[in-house]
Amino acid sequence: MKKIAAALLLASLSAAALATPETDGVMATLKQKYPNTTFTSIEASPLPGIYELTMGKNIAYTDKEGHYFLFGSLYDMEKRQDLTAPKRDAANKVDVSKLPLKDAIVRVKGKGTRKLYLFSDPDCPFCKQLESQALPQLDDVTIYTFMYPLDSLHPQARAKSEAIWCLPAKERGAAWDNLLTRGAQPPMKKCENPLAALATLGDSLGVRGTPTMFSEDGRILPGAADAARIDAWLNGAK
Template sequence: MKTWLSLLSFGLLSMSMAHADIQKLQQNLKTNFPDMPAKSVNSTPVKDIYEVFMGGRIVYTNDEGRYFFVGSLIDLPAQKNLTEERTQVLSAIDVKQLPLKQAIKQVKGKGERVIYLFSDPDCPYCHKLEAELAKIDNLTIYLFMFPLTSLHPEAERISRQVWCSKKPYQTWTDYTLNKKQPTGKDSCTNPIQDNIALAEKLEITGTPTLFLQDGSRIPGGMSAEDLEKRLAEIKK
């Protein structure tokens, strides 16, 4: 009985100390980086090293919060990228909160599987993703046009023209896949500025960025084969 109580007491003491260290780190981060708030601070399997999620990415530090490690934390025996796994958890969103009225909806086949895509009409990687999406059936796409005007000065105008067209998704794919310039007006009421604000709120810093039905985030392009695997995993 004494041994059991001793182990329990030690465990509670260890948890209390770890929590105290996290609180110390949180305070140090607020003091050292008041303009860059941490969304979460958690312990890691490495003693005295903590995971900090800030600016849409994971970094590692000790309780001083002064020096940081940037990169992947790997569990080599288990062959797991712990940083990647945690990033998927921490960067996920509640897709039910997305304002779908700001998106172009396209249903392919039965449309049983759903993705939410933030994309720039002049982004080369977005064009590559569109070519991959063209290979996938039984899919509903909610396309949030998100022009990165600092990189692509004409992207906002093109996005407005796509939205204002009679067949927005067809106009989108005609442009992104076939280089066919939109010819319609760009002066109708449109959600492009709202989409830019939404992307900033969701800490989307590049295009394309995908969200799946479970809220998981996929930054960058993905092959049709890999996306099919991810979609199948969600259905399980």
């Protein structure tokens, strides 16, 4: 977590270094014209007279007067490079230090030095694919699974998730694995559980489907990616 804090501090210092009297003036104009809009940061874009804005999780481009806004990607066609994508990815990172690990099913593979935060539904076919094909091939990773039943799609998923949670903590990982890979369902039980809180958390993080994964540095990877892609993605968090 110290690495994450250092990275956030570096990003903050970098943003401050990019500020100029010109961009400060544009920012002041924007805040005056649009007082209900949150402008996180601003910098000059490669296009003369156009400024790149970070607005929460959105990236936009505007003129000096803030009259016109463009949403989308700015491409450098000579380099064949999407200049907006890295900024958009950075804006969509989450602070994983705030994730409630006490509410997760924890599985450790190998030394477990890499961290993977997973939102998953026990009846989701793509989650089952992830559990049976990709995750068994990973090594040196601690997987924190947050049960995220999608009630509208899988009416029985919440009851199955609750049954898993009602088991002793040390048994939940194996039970989750058996449920998703073999269809072995534990006895249905009811107990106090974090499912409602996790539903609110997932929604606040922008989880729109399952499986959805987050890396240690807050990057998001939605869908049932294969093992090679997940492995490379996890290494990118270092």
